[in-house]
Amino acid sequence: MKYKDYYGILGVKRDANADEIKTAYRKLARKYHPDVSKEADAEAKFKEMSEAYETLKDPEKRAAYDQLGTHRPGQDFRPPPDWGEHFAQGQSGFEDVDLSDLFAGLAGRAGRRGGARADRAMPGSDYEAVVRISFDQAFHGTEIDLELSALEWDPDGGMRRVPHRVRTRIPRGVTNGEKLRVPGKGGKGINGGPDGDLYLDIEVADHPLYRVSGNDLYIDLPLAPWEATLGTSVELPTPAGAVTLRVPPGTRAGQQLRLSGRGMTRGSGAAGHLYALVRIEVPTVVDDAQKALYRQLAESSNFDPRAHLAKEAK
Amino acid sequence: MIAPLQDAVRFDSITEVTWTQLVKASGMDEAELAELVRYGALEPRDPSAPTWTFESHWLLVARNASRLRRDFDLDPHGVSVVLSFLDRIEALEAELRALRAQVG
Numbered sequence: 001m002k003y004k005d006y007y008g009i010l011g012v013k014r015d016a017n018a019d020e021i022k023t024a025y026r027k028l029a030r031k032y033h034p035d036v037s038k039e040a041d042a043e044a045k046f047k048e049m050s051e052a053y054e055t056l057k058d059p060e061k062r063a064a065y066d067q068l069g070t071h072r073p074g075q076d077f078r079p080p081p082d083w084g085e086h087f088a089q090g091q092s093g094f095e096d097v098d099l100s101d102l103f104a105g106l107a108g109r110a111g112r113r114g115g116a117r118a119d120r121a122m123p124g125s126d127y128e129a130v131v132r133i134s135f136d137q138a139f140h141g142t143e144i145d146l147e148l149s150a151l152e153w154d155p156d157g158g159m160r161r162v163p164h165r166v167r168t169r170i171p172r173g174v175t176n177g178e179k180l181r182v183p184g185k186g187g188k189g190i191n192g193g194p195d196g197d198l199y200l201d202i203e204v205a206d207h208p209l210y211r212v213s214g215n216d217l218y219i220d221l222p223l224a225p226w227e228a229t230l231g232t233s234v235e236l237p238t239p240a241g242a243v244t245l246r247v248p249p250g251t252r253a254g255q256q257l258r259l260s261g262r263g264m265t266r267g268s269g270a271a272g273h274l275y276a277l278v279r280i281e282v283p284t285v286v287d288d289a290q291k292a293l294y295r296q297l298a299e300s301s302n303f304d305p306r307a308h309l310a311k312e313a314k
Numbered sequence: 315m316i317a318p319l320q321d322a323v324r325f326d327s328i329t330e331v332t333w334t335q336l337v338k339a340s341g342m343d344e345a346e347l348a349e350l351v352r353y354g355a356l357e358p359r360d361p362s363a364p365t366w367t368f369e370s371h372w373l374l375v376a377r378n379a380s381r382l383r384r385d386f387d388l389d390p391h392g393v394s395v396v397l398s399f400l401d402r403i404e405a406l407e408a409e410l411r412a413l414r415a416q417v418g
């Protein structure tokens with residue numbers, strides 16, 4: 001088991017009183033709570049500090065933690081021989097558990113002692129997992145295999161970490177940051193209590209071409225000046241396969257050409273749209289013959305793109 | 315052994331959850347959760363019904379509420395205020411995403 005320095009994580013001395021610990025935690029929570037923080041590793045940092053606070057704010061757990069002695073953070077260690085007797089009766093092996101599990105175990109045991117009869121039905125706890133998928137997986141829906149690590153109680157009151165495998169189908173049209181629920185795939189209920197649920201936090205990787213806004217998708221459509229002026233047909237990729245898009249004559253930069261129903265589909269709902277955002281690209285290298293053509297065009301055209309400037313400035 | 319395939323379900327406005335499910339999923343005290351309903355931070359389909367039911371997306375709000383309550387040591391009123399700020403941030407972020415998608 002790896003040692004974690006809970007006092008160091010909160011930045012307090014080992015003899016800090018309850019108020020000092022609470023203040024240190026609150027200060028850090030304001031900075032690192034995932035709901036308020038923009039720090040890159042806020043989530044991991046917050047998890048670490050709330051684990052430290054959960055243990056140190058509770059006098060019984062703090063005493064148990066102090067009895068583990070002082071080690072270097074990350075150092076492999078075993079609780080002293082009599083530690084299990086005092087704080088984790090029945091726990092023999094400490095190899096398969098994390099330091100935080102020991103203290104979660106303490107709380108669980110207290111809960112069982114106080115009021116909970118051995119035969120009382122208890123619901124399983126809910127699990128949470130982050131799932132990273134590609135844009136294509138999000139668009140079409142996908143099946144994923146998850147391997148989690150779950151804390152399991154032995155009949156004799158000990159605990160260990162066991163692999164918890166879940167195969168689940170992600171529906172089509174999920175978006176970055178969306179949460180999903182897999183019913184009954186959390187922790188096992190005890191004595192006939194219902195199983196917990198598994199909550200999935202979906203992270204969808206950016207696509208190099210498509211940008212997502214709700215159910216709609218946006219793609220850049222670069223056109224040459226003559227294509228925009230004269231109109232053209234272009235082959236445009238869409239997540240469901242390439243389509244031919246007709247660009248009408250006189251298309252302007254910034255215009256959005258809508259491909260109806262080519263966006264994301266959420267469940268059985270109506271599909272969003274795909275918008276091709278027009279950009280006019282100008283060739284930077286032109287030879288003498290092409291320059292002559294441009295000059296000829298400039299002389300024959302009475303188009304004034306800045307007509308409104310003179311008008312509005314008056 | 316291959317584990318059976320299980321559907322992951324969305325939180326939406328179609329699926330309904332009961333008050334009991336909401337209380338269980340939040341892990342919060344029932345009286346405190348009822349306080350959040352009184353402050354308008356959680357909206358039952360019919361607040362005057364003898365037993366409340368909710369659109370399933372309120373389950374996520376209830377879980378958020380419970381997390382804020384625990385992580386910041388907030389009382390239910392404080393939780394309801396923070397929830398309304400988070401709601402506004404989410405709406406602004408969605409608007410920003412939409413604008414960024416359109417600008418490219």
